Each structure stands twice: as structure tokens, then as C-alpha cells.
Amino acid sequence: MGRIDGGRDFEGLVLPHLDAAYNLARWLVRDPVAAEDVVQEAAVRALTYFASFRGDNARGWFLQIVRNAAYASLKLDRGLRTVPLATGDDTVAAVPEPVDPADNPEHTLLKTQAHAGLDRLLAGLPVELRETIVLRELEELAYKDIAQITDVPIGTVMSRLWRARRLLAAAAQREAVP
Amino acid sequence: MTRPHDTGECEMTLLVQADFDGELDAAQAAALAAHRADCPICQAATESLGRVRQALREQAPYHRAPDALRARLTARAAPRRATSAPGWRRTAVAFVAGGAIAASVMLAVVPSGAPGLPDQVLAGHLRALEPGHLEDVVSTDQHTVKPWFDGKLDFAPPVKDLKADGFPLEGGRLDYLDGRRVAAMVYGRAKHVIDLYVWPEAGADTMPSMTERDGYNIVRWRQNGMALWAVSDVERYQLVDFARRWRAMP
Numbered sequence: 001m002g003r004i005d006g007g008r009d010f011e012g013l014v015l016p017h018l019d020a021a022y023n024l025a026r027w028l029v030r031d032p033v034a035a036e037d038v039v040q041e042a043a044v045r046a047l048t049y050f051a052s053f054r055g056d057n058a059r060g061w062f063l064q065i066v067r068n069a070a071y072a073s074l075k076l077d078r079g080l081r082t083v084p085l086a087t088g089d090d091t092v093a094a095v096p097e098p099v100d101p102a103d104n105p106e107h108t109l110l111k112t113q114a115h116a117g118l119d120r121l122l123a124g125l126p127v128e129l130r131e132t133i134v135l136r137e138l139e140e141l142a143y144k145d146i147a148q149i150t151d152v153p154i155g156t157v158m159s160r161l162w163r164a165r166r167l168l169a170a171a172a173q174r175e176a177v178p
Numbered sequence: 179m180t181r182p183h184d185t186g187e188c189e190m191t192l193l194v195q196a197d198f199d200g201e202l203d204a205a206q207a208a209a210l211a212a213h214r215a216d217c218p219i220c221q222a223a224t225e226s227l228g229r230v231r232q233a234l235r236e237q238a239p240y241h242r243a244p245d246a247l248r249a250r251l252t253a254r255a256a257p258r259r260a261t262s263a264p265g266w267r268r269t270a271v272a273f274v275a276g277g278a279i280a281a282s283v284m285l286a287v288v289p290s291g292a293p294g295l296p297d298q299v300l301a302g303h304l305r306a307l308e309p310g311h312l313e314d315v316v317s318t319d320q321h322t323v324k325p326w327f328d329g330k331l332d333f334a335p336p337v338k339d340l341k342a343d344g345f346p347l348e349g350g351r352l353d354y355l356d357g358r359r360v361a362a363m364v365y366g367r368a369k370h371v372i373d374l375y376v377w378p379e380a381g382a383d384t385m386p387s388m389t390e391r392d393g394y395n396i397v398r399w400r401q402n403g404m405a406l407w408a409v410s411d412v413e414r415y416q417l418v419d420f421a422r423r424w425r426a427m428p
Binding site: 117 | 192235238247250344417
């Protein structure tokens with residue numbers, strides 16, 4: 001009796017990481033429905049590439065696919081509505097208000113969200129800072145895994161984490177000392 | 179009160195962060211601790227990192243996958259069960275395309291085996307987990323384990339050590355399955371135990387297939403005239419990984 005058993009092996013490799021996949025997608029696209037679409041799309045891609053998967057880090061492999069699918073989704077969306085994507089490592093989402101030239105851009109971001117809770121501030125971080133801090137603090141991944149998933153050197157992971165945390169630190173402190 | 183920028187600039191701050199994230203080795207961490215004792219910036223940075231972590235854990239939700247999504251993907255991964263899943267049709271074409279590729283290497287002919295054999299294998303595994311029963315020969319050396327089976331069995335089980343792959347051989351023992359003597363090899367995976375049962379079985383080689391019994395995973399395949407059944411409480415993907423590596427090793 002012959003049967004296709006790829007489903008079960010695929011299931012064993014990918015489904016254990018479904019929470020991680022959805023959490024990452026949700027924090028990247030910031031919408032529950034879009035996040036489900038992203039994870040579904042990623043699962044289909046993972047199934048396609050499954051036969052060529054080598055190695056022992058199934059979680060990193062799948063999260064990388066999820067992240068790429070999320071970026072594709074964000075790119076599609078960008079024409080329809082404004083998504084505060086940063087254009088590079090040294091820029092932060094543009095803010096529409098007049099800016100004190102003495103401020104640095106990160107300080108500006110803080111001021112514009114002075115009343116936001118920490119979760120909203122996290123959601124408002126530039127996407128490359130957001131994915132890095134989510135993978136580190138919520139997923140508790142090591143630098144090398146984050147570097148693999150986000151496709152940057154470890155040094156970049158470290159500087160992104162640092163910038164993300166500096167932005168969040170001010171908010172955390174504000175909440176602690178009203 | 180500290181303003182954000184006061185926690186700023188010391189060239190060691192990225193190391194402070196790496197230490198906070200557990201990324202430094204002992205020597206690096208010790209060197210950093212010596213520096214931090216005299217550096218108020220790095221002391222403040224350490225406190226700040228802790229505050230952010232705590233605040234994130236309290237306030238930033240971890241979004242678990244919705245049950246409906248999990249159900250859909252589970253259905254998709256096992257197409258035989260998928261006909262009743264809503265939303266299946268929409269991506270059926272994509273799935274079939276992907277599935278065909280996966281199937282080209284994963285087509286499996288399940289070893290027949292006797293009815294109830296999975297239960298027997300699991301019972302053997304659980305029996306062996308009781309204190310003192312795990313290995314009859316304790317050795318991490320396949321050249322010790324292999325000769326140990328000589329004369330105790332009417333076949334020569336293939337003994338492989340997968341230490342380099344993260345599954346070190348820990349020993350071997352004899353067991354009885356389906357009324358016959360079989361070889362059981364014991365592998366470690368972190369603090370878990372994987373039992374690999376081996377006995378002769380006629381037929382062509384098969385790809386690994388998966389069964390679950392009472393929360394334990396069983397992966398079985400046939401290779402070079404031997405039936406191989408791996409049973410463990412390690413995560414399913416790890417057991418699949420074990421089987422893949424074992425099969426690939428000469």
C-alpha cells in the first residue's frame with residue numbers, strides 16, 4: 001500500500017512552530033487577518049521547499065519564510081495605505097509633524113507617541129527594529145538565529161536591538177514613573 | 179530623573195547588551211563585569227535593559243496562532259483529511275503543486291508490521307525507562323555495542339553512533355517484540371531517550387512514517403532488510419530528524 005507521507009513529516013517540522021510564526025507575522029503586519037494570510041502563504045511556500053530543507057533548525061527556516069511572506073504582504077499594502085516602513089538602518093519612520101532640528105529622529109518618534117502604551121510603541125517601531133526585538137524578547141532567540149531569519153550580520157542584529165530597546169526604555173520608564 | 183539620552187554613550191554598551199542576552203562566554207562576561215563596576219553608563223544600561231524586558235513581558239502580547247488557522251494548516255498538511263476543511267479549495271492548487279514536489283521524495287510504503295506492534299514498541303520503551311532497565315550494555319562506543327549483540331541474536335543489527343548529529347549512542351539491550359528477540363539501541367537527545375528497535379524484515383526499503391501513541395512519537399522505516407522503529411517523547415520533528423540522519427549514515 002503506497003501513500004504520501006510528506007504531509008506528516010511536514011507537519012512535524014512546521015506545525016510545532018506555528019505560534020512563533022503567527023506571532024512574528026502579527027507583529028510585522030499588525031493585523032490579525034493579514035497575519036493569518038501571511039502564515040498560510042508561508043506554509044504553502046514551506047511545503048514547496050520542504051523537500052530541499054536541510055539542517056536541523058526548522059524553526060529558523062520556517063520563520064525566515066514567514067518573514068519574507070510578511071514583507072511581501074507589506075509591500076503589496078504600501079500602495080493602499082501608509083505603513084511606517086523605514087528605508088534603512090539609520091532612518092526611522094517619517095513623522096508628519098514639524099521636527100525640532102535638535103532632536104534626533106528616534107527622539108521624535110518618542111515624542112509623537114508620548115501617550116502610547118508599550119505595545120503600541122512596539123507596533124510603531126520601524127519594521128526592522130520591530131522584528132529584531134520581537135524575535136529576541138518574545139521569541140527568545142539567539143543572535144545568530146535572528147541574524148539568519150532577518151538576513152543581516154550579527155553586528156546589525158546587535159545595533160538594531162540596542163536602538164529598539166532605547167526607544168522602548170523611555171516608554172517603560174515613563175510608565176513606571178508617571 | 180534620567181532622560182533617555184543619559185543612558186547613552188559608552189563603547190561597551192553593545193557588550194552590556196550581549197551579556198544581558200546571554201551571548202557572552204564566561205571570560206568576556208567577567209571582563210565586562212570588571213568594566214561595569216566603574217562605569218555608571220553601563221550600570222544604567224543594564225538596569226534599563228531589565229526594565230524594558232519586564233515591561234515587554236507585561237505589556238506586549240505574544241500572539242498565539244488561532245485555533246482555526248492551526249486546524250486549516252493541519253488539514254492541509256494531511257490531504258487525506260482535508261476534504262472537510264473550509265477554505266481548502268482556495269489554495270488547493272498551490273498545495274498540490276507543493277505536495278507533488280514533497281511527494282517525489284517522501285512517497286512512503288508503510289511497513290506492514292503486526293497489528294498492535296506500535297503498542298508493543300511503546301510498552302517496551304516505557305518498560306526500559308524504569309530505573310536500571312535502560313541499557314544492558316552501557317557504552318558510547320558502537321564498536322563495543324555491536325559485538326555485545328553477537329550470539330544474543332540471530333542477526334547482526336546495524337549499530338551507528340549519531341553523536342556528531344546530536345544523538346549520541348548510549349548503549350544497547352535486548353527486547354522482545356511480537357514474540358521474537360530484537361535489538362534495541364539507546365540514543366540520547368538532551369535529557370530525552372530515543373529507543374531504536376531493529377529486527378530483520380523482508381522487503382524493499384521504505385521512507386520513514388510517523389505514528390503517535392499516548393503522546394509518544396514513533397517513526398518507522400525499513401532499510402537493508404531491517405525493520406527500524408524509533409520511539410521517544412522528543413518532539414516529532416526531532417524524531418523525524420533522527421530517522422533522516424540515521425538512514426543517511428553509512
